[in-house]
Amino acid sequence: MNPGRPSRVAVLGAGITGLSAAHELRQRGGGRHQPPEVVVFESAPCAGGKILTESHDGVLYETGPESFGTAKPQVMELVRELGLGSELMHVDHHHRRLLILAGGRLRPLPEGVGQVMPVRWWPFLLSDLLSWRGKLRLLGEPLIPAEEGESDESLGAFFDRRLGREALERLAEPILAGACQGDPARLSLRSTFPQFAEMERRGGLLRQSWRGRTRRLAPLAETSYPVTLRGGLALLPGALARRLPAGCLRLGAAVTKVSRRNGGWEVRTAAGSECFDAVIAALPAPALAPVLEALDPELAGILREIPYAAAAVVTLAYDRQGFSHPLDACGFVVPRSEGRRLSSAVFSSSKFPGRAPADLLLLRGLLGGAGRDSQAIGEEAAAARTVRNELRDILGLGEAHPRWTRVARWPAAHPQYTIGHALRVRRLESCLQSCPGLVLAGESYRGSGLPDCVRSGRLAAAKLLTPAGGRIAAGVA
Numbered sequence: 001m002n003p004g005r006p007s008r009v010a011v012l013g014a015g016i017t018g019l020s021a022a023h024e025l026r027q028r029g030g031g032r033h034q035p036p037e038v039v040v041f042e043s044a045p046c047a048g049g050k051i052l053t054e055s056h057d058g059v060l061y062e063t064g065p066e067s068f069g070t071a072k073p074q075v076m077e078l079v080r081e082l083g084l085g086s087e088l089m090h091v092d093h094h095h096r097r098l099l100i101l102a103g104g105r106l107r108p109l110p111e112g113v114g115q116v117m118p119v120r121w122w123p124f125l126l127s128d129l130l131s132w133r134g135k136l137r138l139l140g141e142p143l144i145p146a147e148e149g150e151s152d153e154s155l156g157a158f159f160d161r162r163l164g165r166e167a168l169e170r171l172a173e174p175i176l177a178g179a180c181q182g183d184p185a186r187l188s189l190r191s192t193f194p195q196f197a198e199m200e201r202r203g204g205l206l207r208q209s210w211r212g213r214t215r216r217l218a219p220l221a222e223t224s225y226p227v228t229l230r231g232g233l234a235l236l237p238g239a240l241a242r243r244l245p246a247g248c249l250r251l252g253a254a255v256t257k258v259s260r261r262n263g264g265w266e267v268r269t270a271a272g273s274e275c276f277d278a279v280i281a282a283l284p285a286p287a288l289a290p291v292l293e294a295l296d297p298e299l300a301g302i303l304r305e306i307p308y309a310a311a312a313v314v315t316l317a318y319d320r321q322g323f324s325h326p327l328d329a330c331g332f333v334v335p336r337s338e339g340r341r342l343s344s345a346v347f348s349s350s351k352f353p354g355r356a357p358a359d360l361l362l363l364r365g366l367l368g369g370a371g372r373d374s375q376a377i378g379e380e381a382a383a384a385r386t387v388r389n390e391l392r393d394i395l396g397l398g399e400a401h402p403r404w405t406r407v408a409r410w411p412a413a414h415p416q417y418t419i420g421h422a423l424r425v426r427r428l429e430s431c432l433q434s435c436p437g438l439v440l441a442g443e444s445y446r447g448s449g450l451p452d453c454v455r456s457g458r459l460a461a462a463k464l465l466t467p468a469g470g471r472i473a474a475g476v477a
């Protein structure tokens with residue numbers, strides 16, 4: 001082994017993070033150096049983790065993530081690198097608008113409202129999403145003095161303070177907290193959407209949004225809409241797995257323990273143990289904690305402090321004939337204040353046409369989220385019934401009954417970056433100082449969602465292949 005450079009690396013988990021890490025290790029190792037030998041351990045019978053594409057009755061549907069944002073370019077870059085560019089599928093031009101349930105009625109998010117702040121006057125003023133009182137309170141934001149200090153404020157407290165209760169409940173909570181199914185009163189603004197704290201510091205959210213308006217309006221056309229793959233997102237982990245050398249991906253191999261061995265690392269599974277120079281741990285924090293318990297109980301304890309919210313994804317296929325709603329949007333989100341059990345719905349066959357045969361309409365309803373876990377982890381039949389009833393009620397579907405329904409339950413779906421998260425990650429970094437060659441990566445730490453996972457996986461590999469003062473690196477990517 002070159003000093004500070006591993007020649008054999010274990011990657012734990014073949015989700016998008018682990019596969020991106022393994023891919024990067026093989027890519028980066030070229031040139032002057034031999035790429036390290038890589039072994040990817042995956043407990044499930046297939047690679048991909050939360051990315052799961054299924055098909056039924058001529059319909060392709062996703063039971064985990066269904067699309068990815070392009071403002072962060074990492075997934076786009078990887079898709080093109082893997083030769084999957086022709087599979088890219090954009091949100092249908094005519095169905096880009098998002099609806100918000102407010103006061104029991106679906107109302108469109110006004111044009112020009114990207115991430116919460118309006119950058120066009122008229123659509124915002126003419127919209128009925130906020131009352132006049134709510135609009136005036138939001139427009140008075142520049143008068144609110146910036147809060148001094150470094151406190152880790154909750155997302156809810158921040159938007160309540162700056163924009164008022166109504167804008168928090170009808171804009172910030174469903175759009176921002178809704179993305180990770182979080183409770184705005186518990187999520188840390190600094191760890192989830194630090195750009196807003198920065199905007200406050202630089203003169204206020206409205207002023208900053210208007211200053212960057214011309215820059216922001218152009219990207220609104222393309223990069224603020226998500227993208228998917230025509231043949232399903234599972235094409236991505238599939239292509240990554242196929243690029244790995246034969247025998248490198250061990251499926252059905254749950255890692256039970258990682259410990260130190262002769263200056264390197266020993267990885268144990270039911271089949272036995274193997275030695276490595278370095279380990280990239282790309283498991284969600286709750287799954288990693290027991291694996292590292294014997295190595296460092298403090299590290300395992302911090303991993304257990306990172307909470308996860310449960311979710312259930314219910315896919316429903318309706319006959320087009322007799323279906324009374326036009327589904328003329330990409331879907332809708334439901335603020336918590338509406339007191340509903342459904343948290344959002346995607347009109348999949350409008351958003352990505354071609355996903356279902358012409359005679360079918362495809363919808364996807366989401367249950368669960370922080371504080372609402374029980375709705376997601378209960379009986380499958382109950383989840384299906386709840387979503388069906390909520391859709392019937394909200395969309396006014398009358399007696400329309402789905403031709404078929406599929407339920408996927410995720411007991412640990414979304415990591416919650418609650419208040420204190422940044423400190424938790426710093427404490428992990430400090431524990432890892434004494435673990436050269438161990439790098440943690442994935443959605444639990446510095447960004448969840450596919451682009452951040454790809455970034456984290458690739459960064460973990462780059463970190464390991466860049467010796468730090470003659471020592472193999474360690475830390476959180």
Ligand SMILES: Cc1cc2nc3c(=O)[nH]c(=O)nc-3n(C[C@H](O)[C@H](O)[C@H](O)COP(=O)(O)OP(=O)(O)OC[C@H]3O[C@@H](n4cnc5c(N)ncnc54)[C@H](O)[C@@H]3O)c2cc1C
Pocket residue numbers: 012013014015016017018041042043044047048049050051063064065066067068069253254255256282283284287291311313410412413414441442443444448449450451453
């Ligand atoms: C319902 C849902 C909808 C989502 N929608 C979107 C979306 O539309 N867009 C978006 O960008 N993101 C979305 N996300 C988030 C995104 O899916 C995740 O952030 C991302 O897939 C996480 O990837 P990962 O590789 O870090 O973790 P995972 O995908 O969880 O992969 C971890 C892997 O480790 C394996 N594993 C666990 N324990 C062990 C062990 N002991 N030994 C070996 N292997 C083990 C697991 O089987 C799994 O394969 C969604 C998530 C969910 C749940």
